[in-house]
Amino acid sequence: MEWTGLQPEMVRSELTEIVGDAHVSTDDADRLVYATDWFWLPQMWLDRGEIPRKPDFIVRPKSAEEISAILQVANAYRIPVIPWGGGSGSQGGALPVFGGIVLDTKRMNRIIEIDEKSLTVTAEAGINGKQLEWAVNEKGLMLPHYPASANCATLGGYLAPRGTGTISTKYGKAEDLVLRMQVVLPDGHILRTPIVPQHAAGPDFYRLFLGSEGTFGVITEATMQLDYLPECRLLRAVLFEDLTDAIEAGRQIMTRRLEPFVIRLYDPRSTASRVKKILGYELEGAYMVLGFDGDKDIATLQEEKAMDIINGFGARDLGREPGEAWWNHRYDFYYPPQSLKLPWMYGTTETVTTYDKIEKLYFAEKKAVEEGYKEWDIDFIGHFSHWFHWGVMVYTRFIIRNPPDDAKEAVRLHNRVWNTAMTAVLENGGMVNEHHGVGLKLSRFMRRQYGDAWPLLDRIKKTLDPNGIMNPGKVGFGH
Amino acid sequence: MNTAIGAIENCRFCLMCRHVAPVGHITHNESVTPHGIALVAAMQRQGQLTWNPSTLDVLYAEPDGGNCRAHCVTDQPLPAAIAAIRAEVADDGLAPPEVVRAHDRIAENHSAFGSYEPATKQGEWGLFVGDVGFNLAQETMRAALKLLEACELDVVSVGCGLDSGFIPCSLGYPRTAQAQARLCIEEVQRTGIKKLLVLSPQDLFAFLQMHQERLDIAWPEDVVIIDLVDFLASQVPNLKMIPPAGTAENATAYVDPTHAVRLPRRFDAARTLCEVALGYAPLELFWREDRAHPVGSTAIQFTRPDIGVRLTEARLEDAINRGAQSIVCDDPVTLYELRLRNESNLHIQGLYETLLTQLPPHS
Numbered sequence: 001m002e003w004t005g006l007q008p009e010m011v012r013s014e015l016t017e018i019v020g021d022a023h024v025s026t027d028d029a030d031r032l033v034y035a036t037d038w039f040w041l042p043q044m045w046l047d048r049g050e051i052p053r054k055p056d057f058i059v060r061p062k063s064a065e066e067i068s069a070i071l072q073v074a075n076a077y078r079i080p081v082i083p084w085g086g087g088s089g090s091q092g093g094a095l096p097v098f099g100g101i102v103l104d105t106k107r108m109n110r111i112i113e114i115d116e117k118s119l120t121v122t123a124e125a126g127i128n129g130k131q132l133e134w135a136v137n138e139k140g141l142m143l144p145h146y147p148a149s150a151n152c153a154t155l156g157g158y159l160a161p162r163g164t165g166t167i168s169t170k171y172g173k174a175e176d177l178v179l180r181m182q183v184v185l186p187d188g189h190i191l192r193t194p195i196v197p198q199h200a201a202g203p204d205f206y207r208l209f210l211g212s213e214g215t216f217g218v219i220t221e222a223t224m225q226l227d228y229l230p231e232c233r234l235l236r237a238v239l240f241e242d243l244t245d246a247i248e249a250g251r252q253i254m255t256r257r258l259e260p261f262v263i264r265l266y267d268p269r270s271t272a273s274r275v276k277k278i279l280g281y282e283l284e285g286a287y288m289v290l291g292f293d294g295d296k297d298i299a300t301l302q303e304e305k306a307m308d309i310i311n312g313f314g315a316r317d318l319g320r321e322p323g324e325a326w327w328n329h330r331y332d333f334y335y336p337p338q339s340l341k342l343p344w345m346y347g348t349t350e351t352v353t354t355y356d357k358i359e360k361l362y363f364a365e366k367k368a369v370e371e372g373y374k375e376w377d378i379d380f381i382g383h384f385s386h387w388f389h390w391g392v393m394v395y396t397r398f399i400i401r402n403p404p405d406d407a408k409e410a411v412r413l414h415n416r417v418w419n420t421a422m423t424a425v426l427e428n429g430g431m432v433n434e435h436h437g438v439g440l441k442l443s444r445f446m447r448r449q450y451g452d453a454w455p456l457l458d459r460i461k462k463t464l465d466p467n468g469i470m471n472p473g474k475v476g477f478g479h
Numbered sequence: 480m481n482t483a484i485g486a487i488e489n490c491r492f493c494l495m496c497r498h499v500a501p502v503g504h505i506t507h508n509e510s511v512t513p514h515g516i517a518l519v520a521a522m523q524r525q526g527q528l529t530w531n532p533s534t535l536d537v538l539y540a541e542p543d544g545g546n547c548r549a550h551c552v553t554d555q556p557l558p559a560a561i562a563a564i565r566a567e568v569a570d571d572g573l574a575p576p577e578v579v580r581a582h583d584r585i586a587e588n589h590s591a592f593g594s595y596e597p598a599t600k601q602g603e604w605g606l607f608v609g610d611v612g613f614n615l616a617q618e619t620m621r622a623a624l625k626l627l628e629a630c631e632l633d634v635v636s637v638g639c640g641l642d643s644g645f646i647p648c649s650l651g652y653p654r655t656a657q658a659q660a661r662l663c664i665e666e667v668q669r670t671g672i673k674k675l676l677v678l679s680p681q682d683l684f685a686f687l688q689m690h691q692e693r694l695d696i697a698w699p700e701d702v703v704i705i706d707l708v709d710f711l712a713s714q715v716p717n718l719k720m721i722p723p724a725g726t727a728e729n730a731t732a733y734v735d736p737t738h739a740v741r742l743p744r745r746f747d748a749a750r751t752l753c754e755v756a757l758g759y760a761p762l763e764l765f766w767r768e769d770r771a772h773p774v775g776s777t778a779i780q781f782t783r784p785d786i787g788v789r790l791t792e793a794r795l796e797d798a799i800n801r802g803a804q805s806i807v808c809d810d811p812v813t814l815y816e817l818r819l820r821n822e823s824n825l826h827i828q829g830l831y832e833t834l835l836t837q838l839p840p841h842s
Contacts, residue, residue, distance in 0.1 A: 025508075027533040029519045033510040036518075043492070051527060060507050087509055088494050106507040126507075130498035134765070151550075152494035335552040336489035 003056050003099060011077055015059050015101070018069045023060040023107070030058050034084065034102045039092035039441055040347060041414060047342050048407035055082065055096040060107045064220040067103065068188040071218075074101060074469045075187065082471050083214035085126065085157030088149040090348060091439025093161060093213045097473045105156055108220060111135055119226040120179060125156030125219045141226040144171035147435075148334050156219045161437025162211040166330060169254075169387045170261035170293070171227065173435065175210045182221035183209050186465035190220075208460065213437055214471040215478075216464050230293035233261070234303050235323030238315040240286040243267055244359060245313040247384065247392070250288070251355045252309045254387045258302045262291040264326065265384040267362075273381060278332050279325050288315070289326045345403035345414055349421040352434035354391040358384075361428035362394050368424040369398050373417055376400045386434060393434040396421070438475045446476025481563035483693070486555040487524075490517035493555075496547040499740075501772040502540055505789045511540040513547040513557050520564050530573050538565060539575065539782035542790065543649040544773030545684070545741040558649075559693050565651025574651060581781035582652045585642050589662060590614060591781075595640035598670050602635040605672035606707070607663070609682045609811070611776070613640040616811035622831035623678055623707060629838050630714045634676070637666050643685040648693055649778035660685070660696045667702055676707045679812045680738040680745070681776070688741065708809050711834070712748035715755055720837040723758040731828075732803035733761035734794060734817065735771035736810030743769060749809055749830070756833040761807065764797045772797075776816040791820040798825055807833060 008026075015024045025031075031054040036042040042052045056079070061067045074081045080100030087094055096102055105126035112122040114136060121136055121143065129143075129150040136143055145158055146165040157163070158174040159181070171177070180193045193206035209216055240246035243265075250263050266275055271287040281287070290306060292299040307317070332338060340346040349369075353361055362382065369380045382396035398417055404410045422432055422445050432438070432445045447454050454476070461477050464470075472478030494514050497503060503512035510519065519537045522528040530538075541561040548556060568574055569582075581591060589595040593614030598605075606627065612620045620636070627634045643663055648656035663686070667675055677683040686704050690696040698704065733753045739745060746768045753761040766772045773779075774794050775787025795817065798806045805826035808814050818827050 027510075027536075028528060028531065029515075029534045029537045030508065030510045032522060032528060033515045033518055038494075046522070046527070047525075049525060049527065058508075084509075086494065086497065104507065104509070109507075128498050134770075149494070150498075152497035329552075331495070332552045334493075335495055336492045336555075338553060339492070341489075341492045 007077070008056060011073065011079065012057065014073045015057060015070065018066050018073070019059055019061050023062075025058040026056065031055055034058050034087070034104075035096065037087045037092060037094040038090045039095065039439065040345065041411060041441070042092065042095055044342060044345070044410055045407055048405070048410070050407050052095070053097055053099055055102040056099045057101045058104055059101050060104045062107045064182055064184050064190050067184045067218050067220060068190055070101065070103065071184060071186060071469070072188040075467050078467055079469060080472050081469050083156070083160070083218045085154035085160070086128070086149065086152040088152045088157065089161060089437060089439060091161070091433075091437045091441040093437050093439030093471070093474055095440055097440060103218065105154060105218070105220070112221070114139055114141070116141070119228075120223050121226055122221065122223040123155055124221050125154060127155050129153045129155065129158060136226055137229065140229055142229050143177070143224055144227050145174050145177055148331050151331075155222055155224070159210055159219055159222060160213045161439070162435065163437075164386050164393070164435035166385075167261040169263055170259050175207070177225045178210070179223040179225060181206060181209060181219055181223075183217045183219055185217045186467070186470045211437070213439065213475050215461060215475045216470065232296040232299055233291060233293045233327070234299050235289060235291045235327050236303070236320050237318040237322035237326065238288050238290065238310050239283055239318055240288060240313060240315045243286045245315070246286040246288055247359055249310050249313050249315065250384065250387055250392065253306045254389055256305070256309075257389070258306050259292070260290055260302070260306065260387075261293045262289060263384070263387050264289040267382045269379070270381040270383050273379075274333065278329060278338060279322070281322060289323050291323065291327065340397070340399060343403070345400040345410065346397060347414065347418060347421075348395060348397045348436065349418070349425065350393060350395045350434050350436060351425045351430035351432065352386070352391060352393040353428070353430040357429040358392050358394060361425060361430045362396065364428050365396055365421055365424040368420050369417065372420045373398075373400070376413070377402070378417070440473055443474055443476050481560075481566070483556045483559035484563050486557045486560040487517040487521045489553065489555050490514060490547075490557045490560075491521045495552070496550045499546045499550050499770050501544060501546060501790055501793070502542055502786055504772070505793050506786070510537050511786075513541075516541050516561060517557060520561070530568060535568070535573065535575060536783070538568065539578065540779075540786055542773055542775075542779040542786070543777050544737055546770070546772065549740040549769060556692070562649050562651060562653075562693060566653050569651040575782070577784070578650050578782055582647055582650050582655060585647050585659070586652075586655045589642060589659060590640045591642055591646055593640055597666055598635055598637045598639065600635045601671045602633055603671065603673050604632050605635045605637045605667060605670060605675045607638040607643075607675055607677045607682055607686075608636050609638050609679045610640055610642045611815055612678045612811040616815045619811040619814060619829045619831055620678065622829060622835045625835055626711060626718075626831055626838075627676070629718055630711075635670050635672060637670055637672065637675075638663055638682070641666070643682040644694060645681050645685040645689060646778050646781070648689060650781060653694060657694045657696060660690045660694055664696070664698060668699065673701055674703050674705060676705050676710055678707055679810050680706070680736050680742055681810075681812050684738045684741045706742060706745050706748070708745045708748045708752065712751040715751060719839055720755050720834070721839055723756070723837060729759050729762055730802070730804040731757050731761055732764050732798045732801055732806045734764065734798070734806050734808040734813060735767055736808055736813035737773035737776050739771045740769055752809070752830055752834060753807060756807065756830055756837060762801055762803050764794075764801055766794070766797050774813050774816040775820075776812045788820060791816050795821055795823060795825060799823060
């Protein structure tokens with residue numbers, strides 16, 4: 001569907017006035033590239049010869065003020081605006097499903113301040129995650145948010161979908177690391193949240209923007225908590241015969257507050273497939289990587305205490321090398337052709353719940369997916385990777401190696417598998433997502449997820465964005 | 480079909496080198512990152528896009544600096560794939576006029592920047608000077624030769640004004656690149672050289688990797704190819720350099736040259752020479768060593784000169800942002816480009832020229 005004629009030219013002239021001609025694009029190539037993010041569906045759609053909905057404009061602003069002016073134009077013409085960071089989201093959160101303006105934030109990539117006393121960094125939201133990390137590393141510091149997407153994602157992309165990184169088990173999710181933000185509201189108003197998040201001066205409204213994925217406004221700047229680079233990182237791997245024992249061992253380590261920076265527990269199916277493929281270990285059972293960092297004496301003691309717990313379950317200590325190999329190659333899983341890629345169909349149905357429910361949820365989802373799609377020879381794998389004091393996230397995935405060739409048939413099968421998986425998740429006390437966000441993919445499950453609480457969110461959305469211009473079709477809004 | 484083209488089927492699904500993608504950084508445009516270029520190329524092959532000014536702009540935006548592959552866990556040869564696709568475009572008569580002109584100049588003169596003068600002497604040791612070193616940066620070539628003389632080496636200069644095949648290959652003209660590569664080998668063989676020092680990393684990359692991988696041309700096994708930086712670093716104890724006086728202030732930054740990411744052995748060697756030349760460890764740029772970005776000295780100066788200029792300006796800005804008052808580099812190709820675009824007060828100095836001033840008298 002092409003939008004042609006006088007009106008798009010009117011819009012273009014106004015956008016050009018704001019950011020300059022060089023930073024507004026309607027080129028064929030740009031519009032196609034910005035029509036897909038990391039969601040399987042649009043990638044498959046394109047791969048099967050179909051054309052996904054393209055943005056009408058790609059605009060690259062340099063400041064919050066320019067974004068404010070762009071949003072005012074978008075309101076005047078009732079055009080959708082889709083904030084774009086690294087385009088690495090797997091949920092379709094950056095897809096221009098109704099066309100409009102893709103607002104690429106990557107020109108806003110300045111580091112404003114590194115405060116070495118309070119251990120904070122303030123940066124514009126379009127900065128690349130890895131580049132931000134390199135910059136703070138030069139001061140002996142780290143931003144302890146290490147997602148697999150750090151090479152490509154932006155700071156704004158860390159926060160907008162409430163992302164989680166590899167070392168979140170000790171340091172928290174991205175949302176736990178943010179102190180303050182600058183946000184441009186849908187009407188163009190620019191606001192800054194208070195200087196610290198923990199206080200008693202009224203409600204915690206700044207968290208509204210975390211997880212809103214651009215539907216409540218555009219995050220343009222953030223102050224993030226830093227940590228010192230650890231003196232040591234102690235890693236090792238252990239092998240459990242039984243997944244139930246492994247989950248219980250992880251629970252005990254967490255509830256006794258031994259502070260591992262990582263517990264990565266692969267289910268037996270993942271151990272046999274992904275661990276073998278990427279790390280080369282042929283093992284039967286549940287493979288767990290365990291890591292402690294910081295002060296060497298403290299980390300050593302924490303590791304000893306954790307190993308006491310693990311030994312109590314009769315797990316086999318594989319030593320340091322397999323743990324360190326995992327750490328050094330932890331992102332190799334995401335490089336094609338080692339990663340899951342087309343023409344396969346796949347989806348990450350990751351979820352989180354409390355310890356009392358997690359095992360039942362995992363097995364219920366596994367059974368529903370495996371039995372429901374047996375004729376497709378579906379593979380269901382998972383790992384437990386982000387642990388809390390109260391529960392754990394499970395990163396479950398389905399894989400169909402011979403999906404339908406027809407694009408529309410593939411969409412239907414894909415969505416049926418997701419319906420099955422999310423129904424099992426919701427019926428067993430899980431959240432539809434822990435860290436990839438909602439995007440387009442999970443938008444249709446949001447009402448079921450929140451039940452009685454949903455109308456409040458919907459009212460907030462309508463108040464902030466009465467014209468519905470901000471990222472329509474995502475996070476349950478704009479259907 | 481060139482087998483390297485298969486890389487686009489992986490790179491179009493991957494964003495993992497975005498953090499070191501130089502053109503993406505200066506344009507902030509997804510389409511000209513390795514992922515975007517691969518996606519556009521793949522969609523053209525699938526028939527969802529055609530080659531037109533917009534899509535050709537994307538195809539010719541890849542700088543062939545090697546950053547993406549240097550950081551690729553699965554070693555996808557995307558720059559070679561892009562070069563092979565450009566060859567198809569050229570065969571179809573769709574290459575941009577400025578690309579065609581650059582190619583024609585090399586095909587006619589064996590040089591993009593001037594003239595080629597084949598060597599007439601014979602010797603065991605040779606220095607491959609290359610096109611830019613001979614035609615645009617003779618002071619670097621002369622300094623290198625004097626340093627080698629101080630090492631008591633009798634060196635034959637070869638490849639004076641000769642393109643190593645890198646530029647035509649990257650432009651999308653593999654047959655011309657093969658002819659250039661053969662000329663390089665023939666000259667080395669004719670002069671009897673068995674140990675070939677190479678002045679520019681661009682030519683070194685061509686000899687060590689590109690000729691074999693992209694052009695299917697193997698160098699004779701009895702010729703050893705050596706990075707000049709590596710060799711000179713190994714000679715430091717023998718050269719008896721005089722430390723520079725009054726050099727307490729650390730105000731000079733080392734610029735890892737274009738293609739350095741493809742030649743990681745040279746990181747330490749270049750810094751060893753810098754310490755000797757400056758009297759202190761050089762200031763480090765943000766974009767250094769394995770993340771060093773190219774200047775606009777690759778084929779991008781012909782394919783997308785607008786991007787080439789910005790790449791060079793970005794390296795200069797990096798130095799200024801780090802507080803450098805001067806920058807030093809060994810590569811004549813990088814040095815020439817930096818000097819050409821420098822509009823600041825930064826002093827740009829050649830590493831070999833600086834080292835020359837530290838040699839004892841009469842050495």
